[in-house]
Amino acid sequence: MGHSIFLRITLFFLVAIIAMGIGFYALNQKLGHEYEKRLEREAENLLLILRKSIPFAPADRRSFLQDHGYSIAEPHPDLIKTLHTGLANIPENYPEAIQDSLKEGRIQILKDDHHLYVYLTKASPPLLVIKADVAKRPLWPEALFITLLVSLLLLYWLIIKTLFPLKTLIHAITHYAQVGNYIPIKSIQKDEIALVARALDNAMEKNQTLMEARRLFLRNIMHELKTPITVGKLALPFLKKGEEKSILERAFLRMENLIAELVRVEQITSGALAPHVQQCDPKSLIDKAKGLLFLGEGVVEAITDGTSIDADCEIMATVFKNLIDNAIKYSSDGKVTIIQTNERICFYNTGEPWPSDATLKTLTEPFFHHHDNPHSFGLGLYIVKSVIDAHNFTLKYRYAQGKHCFEIVCRNPLVPHD
Numbered sequence: 001m002g003h004s005i006f007l008r009i010t011l012f013f014l015v016a017i018i019a020m021g022i023g024f025y026a027l028n029q030k031l032g033h034e035y036e037k038r039l040e041r042e043a044e045n046l047l048l049i050l051r052k053s054i055p056f057a058p059a060d061r062r063s064f065l066q067d068h069g070y071s072i073a074e075p076h077p078d079l080i081k082t083l084h085t086g087l088a089n090i091p092e093n094y095p096e097a098i099q100d101s102l103k104e105g106r107i108q109i110l111k112d113d114h115h116l117y118v119y120l121t122k123a124s125p126p127l128l129v130i131k132a133d134v135a136k137r138p139l140w141p142e143a144l145f146i147t148l149l150v151s152l153l154l155l156y157w158l159i160i161k162t163l164f165p166l167k168t169l170i171h172a173i174t175h176y177a178q179v180g181n182y183i184p185i186k187s188i189q190k191d192e193i194a195l196v197a198r199a200l201d202n203a204m205e206k207n208q209t210l211m212e213a214r215r216l217f218l219r220n221i222m223h224e225l226k227t228p229i230t231v232g233k234l235a236l237p238f239l240k241k242g243e244e245k246s247i248l249e250r251a252f253l254r255m256e257n258l259i260a261e262l263v264r265v266e267q268i269t270s271g272a273l274a275p276h277v278q279q280c281d282p283k284s285l286i287d288k289a290k291g292l293l294f295l296g297e298g299v300v301e302a303i304t305d306g307t308s309i310d311a312d313c314e315i316m317a318t319v320f321k322n323l324i325d326n327a328i329k330y331s332s333d334g335k336v337t338i339i340q341t342n343e344r345i346c347f348y349n350t351g352e353p354w355p356s357d358a359t360l361k362t363l364t365e366p367f368f369h370h371h372d373n374p375h376s377f378g379l380g381l382y383i384v385k386s387v388i389d390a391h392n393f394t395l396k397y398r399y400a401q402g403k404h405c406f407e408i409v410c411r412n413p414l415v416p417h418d
Contacts, residue, residue: 005163013156017149024145035137039116040091042134043109046070046118047098050129065129075119075128083110083117086135111135165193169200182208222259229255254292275312275391282309282340289321293328300324304340309410315387322384323347323406330404346407353399360397381406 049068053061062072073079086109090102101107110117116135120127168185176182182204187194233252239245283304290300309316327336327349337348364385384406388395394409 005166006160009156009159009163013152017152020145020148020152024141028141031138031141036088039086039109039111039135042116042131043086043118044091044094046116046129046131047094047107050118050120069131071130071132073128073130075121075126079128080110080119083112085109086111086116113137162191163193165189165197169193169197172200176204218263222263225255225259229259275315275387277310277312277391279308280311280313280316282307282345285313285317285320286324286338288317289324292317292321293325295324295328299328299334300336300338302338302340304338305342307340307342309343309345311391311393311410316391319384319387319408322381323408326381327404327406343410344407345410346405348403348405350403354404360395363397364395 049065049070053064056064065072090099092099094102098107102109106120106122108117108119108121110119112135114133114136116131118129118131120129165185165187172183172185184201184204185197186201187197229252232248236245236249236252239248283302286300286302286304324336324338324347327347328334330351331349332351335349339346339348364381385395388408391410393411396407396409398405398407
């Protein structure tokens with residue numbers, strides 16, 4: 001979840017919004033401080049003008065104040081109730097007499113959303129002096145903040161909307177991996193993700209065509225192989241009982257089993273069929289592999305410790321058969337030794353070391369031949385590696401003290417072990 005691109009984009013925009021909020025909060029604090037200072041200056045100027053107007057008669061005072069840009073209103077109680085305190089604190093730079101008057105309430109500095117008021121509560125009659133349009137707060141910071149916030153949220157929504165088809169893409173790929181059936185996305189958009197989706201649709205369509213061709217090819221091959229076997233089995237009843245007939249019966253049975261085995265191996269290696277996992281006895285797998293290879297006594301030496309492995313027993317018998325067959329073909333003495341240590345099973349054979357370019361990766365490639373052998377198709381180790389991978393086991397190779405060792409580590413990393 002921590003690697004999700006959606007989470008990263010969300011965190012990026014969240015951090016951007018928080019940073020923007022902090023920035024606008026600092027700006028608002030600064031503008032608020034400047035606003036308070038401006039009100040202090042305007043109130044100070046108004047109070048100074050009022051002090052100058054004290055000697056004048058009421059009529060002359062009104063004219064004097066109006067000449068300086070102020071207006072006078074009747075301090076009606078209903079009007080006073082709608083006003084707010086103009087200054088948060090009494091400025092220290094005000095004259096001491098004015099500070100005392102403010103503290104005692106003889107003078108009140110008030111405001112509303114637009115105007116600044118000085119209310120002389122003890123004047124006769126009480127006087128309310130107004131300085132118009134100096135208490136307005138600037139609205140552009142809030143408007144800018146809302147505009148940027150809406151823009152960021154809109155941009156976030158557009159990006160997420162653009163990336164949302166990725167979830168459809170992931171779902172289609174996951175569904176194909178689990179079920180083997182690909183559902184085309186058929187995106188009609190024109191962005192890069194849509195291009196990837198259409199490319200994937202085309203690739204999967206070609207892959208489905210190749211898979212179908214492969215299945216048809218294998219079906220035809222199996223049919224062609226089964227036909228002579230069926231004909232041979234139909235002819236068996238007409239043969240006299242004897243050693244030759246018994247050999248043919250066993251040979252036909254082995255060939256039928258081999259074909260069924262190849263079909264199952266192909267299904268597992270292609271991912272069309274999951275291994276039927278159960279507990280398997282390695283010694284029984286070795287005996288079955290020897291039977292499939294028609295090996296006599298003394299060719300295979302097996303040392304097992306009785307530890308069972310969790311695998312598809314039928315298919316693992318094929319793996320053992322191919323590893324034994326490979327060890328015998330390339331052994332200098334025609335023998336193979338199998339040693340089991342817990343979940344590790346190693347197939348040893350003596351022989352000369354291989355060239356440096358003959359690595360495990362190259363050896364398990366299909367149709368690879370280390371030695372020219374007219375009886376080998378180069379598929380044995382490829383089938384082994386494919387089946388091992390299907391079981392989530394590990395195949396290793398090493399050469400030491402004149403012996404080759406192909407080792408199977410029968411520990412499934414997807415299954416918890418004690």
